Amino acid sequence: MDKTSKIYVAGHRGLVGSALVRELQSSGYVNLVTRSHAELDLTDQQAVEAFFRQEQPEYVLLAAAKVGGIVANNTYRAEFIYQNMAIQNNIIHQSWLNGVRKLLFLGSTCIYPRACPQPMKEEYLLTSELEYTNEPYAIAKIAGIKLCESYNLQYGTNFIAVMPTNLYGPGDNFDMEKSHVLPALVRKTHLARLLEAGDTAGVLADLRVSSEQEARAVLDRFGVSAESVQIWGTGRPRREFLWSEDMAAACVYLMEHRDFKDTYPPGATEIRNSHINIGTGEDISIAELAELVRGTVGFGGKLVFDADRPDGTFRKLTDVSKLHALGWKHRVTLEEGIRRLYEWYLTNVEARR
16 A cells, blocks of 8 residues: 555444554544544445545445444344344445455454354364354354455455454443443442442543432442442453554555555465454453552453353454464553553543533
């Protein structure tokens, strides 16, 4: 990519897309194209067609998606499969029709089977059944991988699919019902620390409510008190976490230095599993993660695990050998990342006071 190449970042306001925009800008790219949902509904086939015809982007980074945690995935199953498939179908198809030089499609490591061997290698895709709670989302992302592969093989396009592990970072979703585990833990533990310190004004500002009664209703619902923080599941499942800006750096590196032909063995007669895992290759239990968050936030109360709630997949650790062989490795440790995440959250919460 040239520094003046026209680059379309789909989903630029999300955790992934905003990190990609920052990374591109810091790398000197000056011709970025973005559209908000209000400006362009990516599930609208005709609107996406008109956008590509008008803008003619040379490169596309497809980060737009409907995302959420266990509760959201399991509750809004139809929305997760329909919206994600519509978004990626429209953008990938129009990228081919309009001669996009390279596209990067971002998915998730939830594409792998529930009982996947650990660490998860790209070759384990479609070897057994998926985790039930996020099956619709996973199927949509698998379809995206196969769409990229199929267009490359039939039409000679240069579309790359990457599957990041659990991401966290600036602009994260801290909604206690719909967010992923790490930002949810940070917010719940922060609220518990405020309660522990008797900072009622801080609690009201964080929750955006006007009375202690309203605040108590929310806090009780999510198991937050001055004495303890309730956490879904047993705490035993293990998860891998990647700082979102590291993910963005990996994506820009691949866009600059790698092509579809680099994602599968030379001379392969059947090209499968061309996607690339993006992660750290290191994991941690949810209980250990909660302790790290508690230490970072400075909360002195207890962590209470609700074993009646679902754990989800027991372990999800990526094998990042392929990514390392392609020339990239993560830089931010989990401890450092949690500290940065909490600082970012505090800055944004304080701005609302």
